[in-house]
Amino acid sequence: MYGLKLDWMETPEAPYYTLEDYTGPEARWCPGCGDFAVLTAAQRLCRDEQLAPEKTVFVSGIGCSSRFPHYMKTYGFHGLHGRALPVACGIRARRPDLNIFVATGDGDCCSIGSAHWIHAVRYNMRMVVMMFDNNVYGLTKNQTSPTSPEGLRTYTHPRGAPIEGMDPLQVSLAVRGVSFIAQTVDFNPQHLLATLTAAYHHPGFAFVRILQRCPHYTPRAFAPLQENPSMMSLLVHPDGIDGGESMTRLFPNRIEHDPSDLRGARVIAEAEQGIPVGLLYKNDSVPRYDHASASGLSATREDRVKLLEQQLDWFRI
Amino acid sequence: MEKKLMKGCEAIGEAAICAGARLFFGYPITPQNEIPEYLSSRMPQVGGTFVQAESEVAASNMLYGASGAGKRVITSSSSPGISLMGEALSYMAGAELPAVIVSIMRAGPGLGGILPSQSDYFQATKGGGHGDYRVMVLAPETVQEAVDHTIKAFDYADKYRNPVIILADGILGQMMEPVTFPEPVRPEDLPEKPWATTGAKGRERNIVNSLYLNPDVLEERNWQLVKKYEAMREDVEFDTYHLDDEVDVMIVAYGTVARIARTAVDTMREQGMRVGLFRPVTVYPFPSDALAEAADKAGAVLTSELSTGQMLEDVKAAIAGKRPVEFFGRVGGNLMAPEEIVEQVTALMERQGRSVA
Ligand SMILES: Cc1ncc(C[n+]2csc(CCOP(=O)(O)OP(=O)(O)O)c2C)c(N)n1
Numbered sequence: 021m022y023g024l025k026l027d028w029m030e031t032p033e034a035p036y037y038t039l040e041d042y043t044g045p046e047a048r049w050c051p052g053c054g055d056f057a058v059l060t061a062a063q064r065l066c067r068d069e070q071l072a073p074e075k076t077v078f079v080s081g082i083g084c085s086s087r088f089p090h091y092m093k094t095y096g097f098h099g100l101h102g103r104a105l106p107v108a109c110g111i112r113a114r115r116p117d118l119n120i121f122v123a124t125g126d127g128d129c130c131s132i133g134s135a136h137w138i139h140a141v142r143y144n145m146r147m148v149v150m151m152f153d154n155n156v157y158g159l160t161k162n163q164t165s166p167t168s169p170e171g172l173r174t175y176t177h178p179r180g181a182p183i184e185g186m187d188p189l190q191v192s193l194a195v196r197g198v199s200f201i202a203q204t205v206d207f208n209p210q211h212l213l214a215t216l217t218a219a220y221h222h223p224g225f226a227f228v229r230i231l232q233r234c235p236h237y238t239p240r241a242f243a244p245l246q247e248n249p250s251m252m253s254l255l256v257h258p259d260g261i262d263g264g265e266s267m268t269r270l271f272p273n274r275i276e277h278d279p280s281d282l283r284g285a286r287v288i289a290e291a292e293q294g295i296p297v298g299l300l301y302k303n304d305s306v307p308r309y310d311h312a313s314a315s316g317l318s319a320t321r322e323d324r325v326k327l328l329e330q331q332l333d334w335f336r337i
Numbered sequence: 338m339e340k341k342l343m344k345g346c347e348a349i350g351e352a353a354i355c356a357g358a359r360l361f362f363g364y365p366i367t368p369q370n371e372i373p374e375y376l377s378s379r380m381p382q383v384g385g386t387f388v389q390a391e392s393e394v395a396a397s398n399m400l401y402g403a404s405g406a407g408k409r410v411i412t413s414s415s416s417p418g419i420s421l422m423g424e425a426l427s428y429m430a431g432a433e434l435p436a437v438i439v440s441i442m443r444a445g446p447g448l449g450g451i452l453p454s455q456s457d458y459f460q461a462t463k464g465g466g467h468g469d470y471r472v473m474v475l476a477p478e479t480v481q482e483a484v485d486h487t488i489k490a491f492d493y494a495d496k497y498r499n500p501v502i503i504l505a506d507g508i509l510g511q512m513m514e515p516v517t518f519p520e521p522v523r524p525e526d527l528p529e530k531p532w533a534t535t536g537a538k539g540r541e542r543n544i545v546n547s548l549y550l551n552p553d554v555l556e557e558r559n560w561q562l563v564k565k566y567e568a569m570r571e572d573v574e575f576d577t578y579h580l581d582d583e584v585d586v587m588i589v590a591y592g593t594v595a596r597i598a599r600t601a602v603d604t605m606r607e608q609g610m611r612v613g614l615f616r617p618v619t620v621y622p623f624p625s626d627a628l629a630e631a632a633d634k635a636g637a638v639l640t641s642e643l644s645t646g647q648m649l650e651d652v653k654a655a656i657a658g659k660r661p662v663e664f665f666g667r668v669g670g671n672l673m674a675p676e677e678i679v680e681q682v683t684a685l686m687e688r689q690g691r692s693v694a
Contacts, residue, residue, distance in 0.1 A: 082448060100448070101417065102392065132364070132392035163365040163374075164389055175374045176365065176389045179381075 041073055042066045047091040054206030054232035055085050058150060061213045062092065062121065065220060076119040079108040081128035084159045085152035085232070088123035102132030105140040105149070112145040113313040119220070120147040127157045130166040130188055141225060142197040143309035148219040149227045151188060154234035155241045162237045172238070188229050189289040189300060193282065199224035199306040201285065202261065202299045205231045207246055208270060211263040211297065218261050223304055231295075245295065255279075255288070255298030271297060338517040345480045346371035346510045349413070349439055349503065350379060352487035357522035358409040358437070359385035362399040364392055364418060367451045368507040369441035372413040393418040397425030397438075404434040405545040407533025409491050409524065413439035415507075416457050417448065419465065426500055427466030430562070431547030433532075435494030437487065438472075439503045441510040442643075444670040452670025453507035455592060458647035461504045462621040469559050471566045473501040474621040476591045478576075480514035482618075488519065493572060497565055498532070504620060506643060508593045508672075566622070574618035575627050578602055580634070584613045585691045586682045587635035589628065589652050591617050594641050594673070601678035610693060612682055620648065625655035637689050638662045639682055641673065661689070 042063040049055045066076060076094040080086035081104035089096025099107040104124045112120055129137050129151050140149075156174060157163040163176040167188065171180040192201050200222040204215040212230070219226035231242050245251050254271035255261075257278050268274075273294060277284055285300040319327070343351065350372050353361070361380055363373040373389065380387040390396035396412050403410045414422060419440045429436055440461055444454035461474045473493050477483040483505060490501040534543050549555035576595075579602055580587065590598045595616040605612045615631050617624050632638055638660050640649045646664050653662050665681040667673045686693050 098448075134391060157365055160365040160367055160370055163370070166391065175370070176377045176387075178378045 037067055037070055037073070039063055039067050042093050044091040044093045048087070049084060050234075050236050052233070052235035053084070054154070054230075054234070055088070055152060057206040057209060057212060058085075058123075058152065058230060058232070059088065059091055061209060061216055062088075062150070064213055065216050066092075066094070068217070069220060071119050075117060076121070077111060078121045078123060079111065080104050080123040081125070081133060082159065083125035083128045083152075083157070085123055085125045085154075086128060086159075088150075102128055103136065104128060105133060105136045108147050109140060109143060109145050109309075112147055112310045114317070116146075116310065116314050116317065122147055122149045124149065124151055125158070126151065126153040126155065126165045126167040126188070130186060130191075134166070138191070138195055141192055141195040141227065144197050144199050144225045144306050145308060145310040146222075146224055147226070148216065148222075149225065150216070151227065151229045152232040153188065153229055154232045154238055155185070156234055156237045158234055158237060169241075174237075187289060189296070190286070192227050193286050193289055193301060197306055198227075198282075198301060199303045200226040200299075201229075201301045202227070203229045203231070203296055204261075205242065205245065205252075205297060206233055207242070208263070208297075210266060211261070211270075214261050214263045215299075218299060218302075222302065224306055224308055249273075251293075251295060252297050253288075253294035255296055255300065257299070259302065260299040338519070340515040340517050342513055342515050343480060344371055344511060344513050345483050345505065346413075346441070347375040348480050348484050348516050349487050349510075350375035351518060352484040353411045353437070353491075354379060354383055354385065355484075355518050355521045356409060356488040356491040357524040357527050358411045358491060359383065359524055360388075360400075360403045360408050360410045361386070362388045362390055362396040362403070362410070362412050363414065364390050364396050366393075366415045366418045368443060368453075369413050369415045369439065369510055371510070372439060372441075393421035394424065397422035400436050400438075401425045401429050401432075401434065404429065404436045405432070405534050407530040407535055409435075409437075409495075409527065411437040411439065411491075413441065415441045416443050416445050416454075416460075419457060419460060423460075423464075423466035425466075426472060427464070427468050427470060428547050429500050430466075430470035430472060431468060432545050433498040433562075434500070434545065435491075435498055436500045437490045437494055437503065438500055439487070440505070442504065442506045444668060450670045451507070453593065453643065453672070454668065454670060455506055455594065455643035456645075456647065456668065458504070458620065458642070458644060461502045462623070462651070470562060471569075471621055472499060473497065473569055473572075474504050474619065475501065475574075476504045476618060476620045477509060478592055478595050478616065478618075480509065480512060481516045483509060484516050484518060493569075495528070495530070497569060499565065504592070506593050569622045572619065573622050573624045573627070575624035576616040576618055577613065577631065578616070579606060579613035580615060580631055583611065583634045583636075585611045585636040585686055585689070587631060587638050588612065588614045588678065588682065589617070589638060589640045589648070590614065590642065591620060591648065594643060597673060597675055598641060598678055600675040601682070604675060604679055605682060610682070610686070617648070617651075620651075623651045623655065625651070628652065628655040629657070629659070632656045632660045635660060636691060637685055639665060639678075639685055641665045641678060641681070643667055643672065
């Protein structure tokens with residue numbers, strides 16, 4: 021615990037953060053909810069990377085998954101339904117020093133926040149986006165979400181969702197400016213942590229879709245994947261996500277995929293069979309809007325005076 | 338007519354069908370999900386359409402579009418969602434299009450909570466969106482009245498070519514009460530709407546529009562709209578309880594609070610206190626004249642709301658300083674107990690130097 025400031029020490033020892041330093045109040049999700057696994061992964065990531073809690077912020081929208089910031093002992097911003105990404109962009113626009121994580125649901129991100137999502141991908145501001153996809157609206161209790169599969173019975177579509185769900189991977193990969201797209205599952209803790217870690221190290225907008233179990237409303241959405249892992253395809257490559265040795269056993273199907281290959285990523289996302297798990301696309305050299313928005317921050321006093329004089333010159337009579 | 342036991346939200350849904358509405362657009366939000374959920378199964382049974390939109394912005398603009406096409410249309414939402422509908426409301430008022438919007442209030446501001454409140458009175462009665470416009474606002478007190486208001490709202494919307502809001506709180510939406518429905522209206526029997534965009538065959542084309550770049554033209558339109566809003570006064574509604582004779586204190590309350598106040602009035606009457614209740618039923622147009630008249634026969638006025646004092650401003654404006662107007666509110670999703678109102682009235686009477694029986 022690092023509450024005490026050791027003023028009298030000349031060179032204070034660098035603190036070592038433990039899991040406890042990131043653990044907030046007891047999380048209140050339903051028993052068996054996949055959100056618990058993501059919370060654990062996020063806390064481990066913070067510990068492994070030794071992220072200073074006071075330099076770390078979790079931003080969310082509204083939904084069950086958006087309760088996330090309450091359970092992290094870092095800074096938190098529980099925002100508006102659909103607006104997690106603009107809020108996070110607002111923070112990033114002027115704070116290059118912070119570690120920014122976003123927790124957003126499939127309703128939050130892909131429905132009411134869909135326009136923001138597309139533009140956030142395009143802005144490519146540095147942040148980790150954890151998109152919790154449980155195929156349903158959880159918090160408001162069982163309404164159709166944009167990722168609900170056709171035919172899913174919900175309270176707003178008692179005869180079944182009338183049209184096909186959207187694929188968040190395909191949408192993200194179609195946006196010019198995309199720089200990091202990965203998919204993982206909440207029921208494989210190693211892969212989940214490895215994916216979030218890769219996203220954290222990405223210098224740009226890292227979008228991670230997490231297939232998340234909702235035992236209450238969509239208990240059958242991902243159970244088949246757990247029962248039959250051959251429905252998934254693990255993406256493997258030296259530049260990809262390394263989930264460790266056990267991955268070979270857990271994912272019998274594997275696809276060799278170079279994450280710098282955008283076309284290949286789109287083909288994988290569109291494939292009828294084999295739900296991809298791993299890194300679909302990564303490009304470190306896509307321009308970042310936060311570089312432009314924060315450019316004034318590093319200006320020296322002289323730079324500012326010079327700019328001001330240039331400005332005033334416009335008004336010379 | 339046979340009585341049915343129904344939840345407020347479901348009864349509102351059924352009333353919309355009864356009024357000939359065949360189009361519902363919405364987006365989930367607590368505590369009004371029972372309206373869309375009810376209509377999602379009910380609309381297809383009557384050949385109607387239910388659409389879950391991607392947001393309230395989308396739902397309210399779908400409403401705008403369908404209304405322009407001349408159909409009876411309805412949406413429902415709750416506080417944060419109604420905020421997002423402010424844009425479409427303003428445009429519909431500007432383009433003079435009828436629509437019914439059900440606003441089931443929860444506590445704010447921001448995300449607030451999901452418990453009942455009356456803190457969106459300003460939002461409903463003073464605009465909600467931009468521009469100089471008004472919408473008619475009906476505030477039901479019982480599930481039966483919610484049904485009657487929903488049906489009336491469609492008629493008023495068509496009569497004035499203007500959006501109409503049903504303003505209720507989460508309690509009314511969730512409460513179960515026996516209700517009856519009138520004979521349903523068949524959509525094909527509704528009067529034609531010559532202004533609608535129904536395909537210009539053999540007539541001038543109709544264009545849905547709220548844009549007027551010429552300031553003189555826009556000014557004239559604004560004044561025309563004001564005339565329309567003033568004309569709505571002919572449909573002002575209010576209700577009184579124990580106000581036939583002079584009272585020491587007149588309580589003013591609407592919706593659920595009026596029900597609580599009724600119980601308080603009964604208790605106080607039993608104790609011999611001279612107390613009555615004035616309940617605005619239309620909160621826009623506000624029954625200002627009737628309220629001012631009633632206040633003439635009252636020693637003092639106590640406005641009670643589930644807000645920090647919103648209708649209070651309309652009450653004060655109506656009474657125009659002729660009587661002292663005091664306020665008692667509970668917020669955050671909390672309700673007042675009838676005993677609390679009794680306490681407030683007693684204290685007010687003491688301050689006024691009136692004997693408490
Ligand atoms: C403007 C607005 N509209 C609607 C809501 C109600 N609402 C809260 S969360 C939510 C959807 C939640 O679904 P999702 O984003 O998939 O998250 P989950 O609860 O499944 O984790 C909705 C519709 C709201 N809070 N604000």
